[in-house]
Each structure stands twice: as C-alpha cells, then as structure tokens.
Amino acid sequence: MSRILTVGGAQLGPIAPDESRESAVARMIELLHEAKARGCGLVVFPEMALSTFFPRYYEEDISKMDRFYEREMPNDAVRPLFEAAEKADIAFYLGYCELTPDGHRFNTAILVDKGKIVGKYRKVHLPGHAEYDPNRPWQHLEKRYFEPGDLGWPVWRCRDGVMGMGLCNDRRWPETYRVMALKGVELTMFGYNTPDRNTAAPEPNHLRMYHNHLVMQAGAYQNSCFVVGVAKAGIEDGCMLIGGSCIVQPSGEIIALASTLEDELIVANCDLDLAKMGKETVFNFAKHRRIEHYGIISSQ
Numbered sequence: 001m002s003r004i005l006t007v008g009g010a011q012l013g014p015i016a017p018d019e020s021r022e023s024a025v026a027r028m029i030e031l032l033h034e035a036k037a038r039g040c041g042l043v044v045f046p047e048m049a050l051s052t053f054f055p056r057y058y059e060e061d062i063s064k065m066d067r068f069y070e071r072e073m074p075n076d077a078v079r080p081l082f083e084a085a086e087k088a089d090i091a092f093y094l095g096y097c098e099l100t101p102d103g104h105r106f107n108t109a110i111l112v113d114k115g116k117i118v119g120k121y122r123k124v125h126l127p128g129h130a131e132y133d134p135n136r137p138w139q140h141l142e143k144r145y146f147e148p149g150d151l152g153w154p155v156w157r158c159r160d161g162v163m164g165m166g167l168c169n170d171r172r173w174p175e176t177y178r179v180m181a182l183k184g185v186e187l188t189m190f191g192y193n194t195p196d197r198n199t200a201a202p203e204p205n206h207l208r209m210y211h212n213h214l215v216m217q218a219g220a221y222q223n224s225c226f227v228v229g230v231a232k233a234g235i236e237d238g239c240m241l242i243g244g245s246c247i248v249q250p251s252g253e254i255i256a257l258a259s260t261l262e263d264e265l266i267v268a269n270c271d272l273d274l275a276k277m278g279k280e281t282v283f284n285f286a287k288h289r290r291i292e293h294y295g296i297i298s299s300q
C-alpha cells in the first residue's frame, strides 16, 4: 500500500517588526484552512514564523529582544494554531525563537501532530556574526541572539513516514541531511529567512535563489529523501527576503514551487516510498559507503 502524504509548504510574506503574534498566527490558520481544502496531511511553516527576522537589528542588551522569543510552547498566542491543526487533522512544522526557563536562546522548530509536540529541533548552523558590523546594510546577528542547537538532528515517525527538521542555514550543509539520512529520514523540513543580498560578501544577486534550490535539490538526491523548504519572504522593514519555497522529491526534482513573495500555499502529493528506491540502490549506505575514509568530516 503506497504511503502518499499530501504536503503543504505554507510560505509567509513579510512580518513587520510591530506585527503581533496573533496576526501571524491568524495568517497561518488561513493557510491551514486552504491546506485542509487541498487535502494536506502535513504543513510546513517558515523559520521564525511568529515575528520579523529581528537578527537584522543590533541591540547591546540582548534581553531587549526578549519580546521576539517564546518562553513556553504552545502559549496563548500560538494555541489557536495547535487547535486549528488538530481539528483539521494536519501535522505541522513551526519555526520560532525559544527562550528556555534557564535562560538559553535557540532558533527552534517543532513538529506538531494531534495537538502534541512530536519533536523539537534547535538550529545547529548559525550564520552571520555576534558583534555589530558597520560594513553591512543589515546585520545578521544570529550568533549574538542564539546558541548553537544542542539536540543534533533527531528523526521522528509521523504520518506513516520518517521525518526530520533543519532550519535555514542548515540546508546549506551536507552534514545536516546525511545525519538524518543515516537515521532513515524520508522527509526533511527547512523553514528559512534568507535576505536577497549576501551582506557578508558581494555576489551576483541571482545566486541567492540558485543556491537556495541547489542545496535542497542536492540534499534530497544525495540522501534519497523529500525536502520541503519554506520561506518567510518579501520586504520586511526594508530588507528583501527571497521566496522560492519548494517541495523537492528524492530524485532532486522540484515538484512544487512558490511564485509570489506573499502568504502562499504550495502543495504536492509525496509518495514516501519514492525515498526507498534511492536508499536501496544508488545510495544504499550500508552497501556503498566507505566510512574508513570519512573520519576527517567529524574530526576537523
């Protein structure tokens, strides 16, 4: 019996610095209703889906940014999304900023199904910098406002598939996909907030979208899994974030692609058994990998 899961990528347009969580949640519930009407069993929302991408701003005292973090999950602002998804019988991925009771700050994503948090991930690869950089048009201070994730890349069985999560910059690193693939992942999810200008080094603008899709298509093919990449897009407080949300199948082909920089749902029927073919042939890890030559990857 084939395991076809209809997957939705719920891209969000800009979230203004003063936009309330309630407003962002209402927009996501709208997309959830559309996902229900289109038969989705899983919906992926972006990274930092409850707030503007605040690491573009410098604050000497980082506690001044506490308003962008969630101290508990779910909370009053987010519970309506949990309830709407449970009512629609849809599992979802949500990216948000986590402030733990003992004061640790993470860029976090959760997988939620039937009203419960199935799994949590904390962003491992933090791009950008920790101190103010006067040479940049916008800051990218994720190393200032977050600690590297401490959970690794777990995978979870959900909706009859094996699922895993990453966040934004993680999608650029082959290790992210490989760790999950070695645990049997069939579908990986990445919310992202990607400025359309590389503020660290001058590079042609067309490379933003080229690299965005290159890394997810490569990750999908080389690890024989589906990849769902979902943007927060559009001009947030003057800073353009790329769109290009997409669903990639294990062959590496894009099977659903966003066409706007707004709130937009993309949908694809994902036959999870497609992930098996690559795992049993070209990327049969047990048969073909030669780990005696790979040590340097995790020792340097």
Ligand code: ING
Pocket: 127, 167, 168, 169, 170, 172, 192, 193, 194, 195, 197, 198
């Ligand atoms: N954003 C960007 C990303 O990895 C970035 C940071 C932009 C890195 C451009 C390299 C080049 O898509 C986040 N939030 O990680």
